[in-house]
Amino acid sequence: MKIGTIEIKRTAALAPMAGVADRAFREICKEFGASYLVGEMASSKGMHYHSKKSFELLAVGEKEHPIAVQIFGDDPYIMAQAAKNALEYAPDVIDINMGCPAPKIAGNGGGSALMKHPRLAGEITEAVASSVNIPVTVKFRKGWDDEHCNAVEFAHIMQESGAAALTVHGRTRQQMYSPPVDLDIIAAVKQAVSIPVIGNGDCVDIQSVVNMYNYTKCDLVMIGRGCLGAPWLFEQVDRYFTDGTVLASPTLEKRMEVMLRHLKLICQYKGESGGMREARKHAAWYMKGLRGAASLRHLAGKLTTYPDALHLAQAVLEKGRQEGNWDETQTT
Numbered sequence: 252m253k254i255g256t257i258e259i260k261r262t263a264a265l266a267p268m269a270g271v272a273d274r275a276f277r278e279i280c281k282e283f284g285a286s287y288l289v290g291e292m293a294s295s296k297g298m299h300y301h302s303k304k305s306f307e308l309l310a311v312g313e314k315e316h317p318i319a320v321q322i323f324g325d326d327p328y329i330m331a332q333a334a335k336n337a338l339e340y341a342p343d344v345i346d347i348n349m350g351c352p353a354p355k356i357a358g359n360g361g362g363s364a365l366m367k368h369p370r371l372a373g374e375i376t377e378a379v380a381s382s383v384n385i386p387v388t389v390k391f392r393k394g395w396d397d398e399h400c401n402a403v404e405f406a407h408i409m410q411e412s413g414a415a416a417l418t419v420h421g422r423t424r425q426q427m428y429s430p431p432v433d434l435d436i437i438a439a440v441k442q443a444v445s446i447p448v449i450g451n452g453d454c455v456d457i458q459s460v461v462n463m464y465n466y467t468k469c470d471l472v473m474i475g476r477g478c479l480g481a482p483w484l485f486e487q488v489d490r491y492f493t494d495g496t497v498l499a500s501p502t503l504e505k506r507m508e509v510m511l512r513h514l515k516l517i518c519q520y521k522g523e524s525g526g527m528r529e530a531r532k533h534a535a536w537y538m539k540g541l542r543g544a545a546s547l548r549h550l551a552g553k554l555t556t557y558p559d560a561l562h563l564a565q566a567v568l569e570k571g572r573q574e575g576n577w578d579e580t581q582t583t
Contacts, residue, residue, distance in 0.1 A: 252447050252470040254416045255386030257317050257343050259471060260286035263460055263488040266451055266475035267292055267321045267346065267390070269353070275516035276533070278314055279509065280482045284489035287471065288318040289390075292348045292356075295324030295333035309340045319344035319388060323351065325360035325371065327378035334379045334387070344415075345383055347376060349391040352424045363424035366395050369405050373412040380413030390418040390451070393436045396425035406440045406448075418449040418473060428476070438467040449473050456484070457491050480536025482509065503541075503571045507564040510537040514560045527554050534563060541567065542574060 252261050264287035265272060265280045277288045290308065297305030309320045320342040324330045334345045349372055351362030358364070365372040372389075380387040389409045394400035406417055419440050421432035432452030441448040450469035454460045455477030463472045478484045487498045501509070513533060518526035534551035538544045547570075550563050 254317075254344055254388060254447060257386060259317055260489075261471060262286045262492050263454070263485055264449065264471055264473045265289065265478065265485070266473045267319075267348070268475055269351070270529075271479065271532075273517070273529070274310060274312055274315070274520050275513060276482070277318070278312060278516060279513045280478060280485055281315055283482045284485040285474075285482075286317075286485075286489070288315050289346055289473075290318065290320045290342075292321040292323045292351065293333070293337070294361075295322050295326070295330045298322075298333045298336055299329050306336075309337050309342075311340045311342055317343040319346040321346040321348050321390070322379075323348040323356060323361045325365065325375070327371075327374045330375050331378040331382040334383045338383060338385070342385070344386045344388055345379060346388045346390055346418075347379060349389055350418075350420050350424075352392070352427050357424060363392050363395065366391060366401060366405060366424065367399070369401065369408050372405065373408040376409055376412035376414055380415075386415035387413060388416045388418065389414045390420070392420045392422060392424055393426075393433055394423045396423050399423075400436065402436050403439050403443045406444050410444045410446050414446060416447040416449060416470075417444065418451055421450070421452045434463065434466045437463075437469060441468050441470075447471065451475065453477075457487055457497060460488050461491075480510075480533065480539045482513075503568060506537060507567055510534060511560060511564055513537075515557065518557055523557055524555075527556060527559070530554060530560065534560060538567070543570065 252259050265285045267289035269291050272291055293305045293308040311318055320337050322333045348362055349365040356362035376389055393402050419437045421437050437450045447470035449471045450463045450467050451473040454463055454472055454474045460472050483501055490496050490498050514530045517530045531552050531554050535548040538547040554560055
């Protein structure tokens with residue numbers, strides 16, 4: 252599929268996840284076959300007031316293309332200026348976040364709050380699209396709440412305002428991340444517009460990705476929480492779509508190898524002290540599915556240095572050798 256002139260393999264993309272999809276995680280996911288990446292959302296107002304943190308979120312590595320950087324805000328002029336500034340980081344796409352449900356974002360008029368104000372959302376998209384020479388995309392939700400499920404109307408306005416593609420998360424802001432995603436609304440948006448539509452929500456394995464494609468007829472599937480602690484999911488999806496092979500989950504040794512490489516990248520980009528604080532949640536996610544995961548996650552929450560991560564990995568491997576079966580789903 253294409254976003255503008257940017258060609259993207261029709262397998263699975265990495266969703267933008269604040270505090271999670273940083274450069275280190277994106278590079279690991281790319282290595283495993285993520286066909287498209289979207290960075291963490293950066294505040295347009297933060298950029299306007301020269302916030303170092305906001306600009307750091309836009310950093311893009313050479314290995315990450317094709318990639319979008321994501322910005323959020325509720326002022327068309329400031330958003331347009333932010334998009335122009337973001338070009339300095341050489342992204343392939345500018346993505347506008349109109350779906351974030353977090354109170355500190357939506358409560359200040361950004362993210363999913365814009366779904367209550369489609370006209371303003373259209374003005375923002377038009378301002379951004381007219382200010383840059385690369386494709387502009389918009390990520391949004393089913394609606395604000397059950398009484399205001401306006402994704403189809405919203406999609407029309409985004410297309411008319413210059414969006415090159417749309418990403419739809421099939422839940423309202425009120426629903427946050429449950430109940431199950433509504434595939435019908437994604438399908439309805441796909442039928443309603445002529446630009447590419449990316450489906451997002453509840454894609455956690457090969458079958459759910461295939462189901463998203465088949466049911467909604469979307470142009471690309473985006474994986475978010477399903478790849479936390481499991482970046483190899485992208486490789487499994489890519490291989491399945493290449494030749495129908497269903498790759499097994501990695502061995503315990505491979506899982507720990509990936510975790511340590513991931514954590515080392517975090518330290519490389521953020522320094523060991525701050526990086527290891529960030530790494531704790533990632534290390535905990537790599538424990539998912541292991542027997543005794545609760546105690547292992549507790550250890551992950553205490554990491555302060557990279558050698559601590561090495562000791563954690565050794566403890567996991569030793570536990571696996573002693574018990575002979577590390578996957579709790581295979582035990583009684």
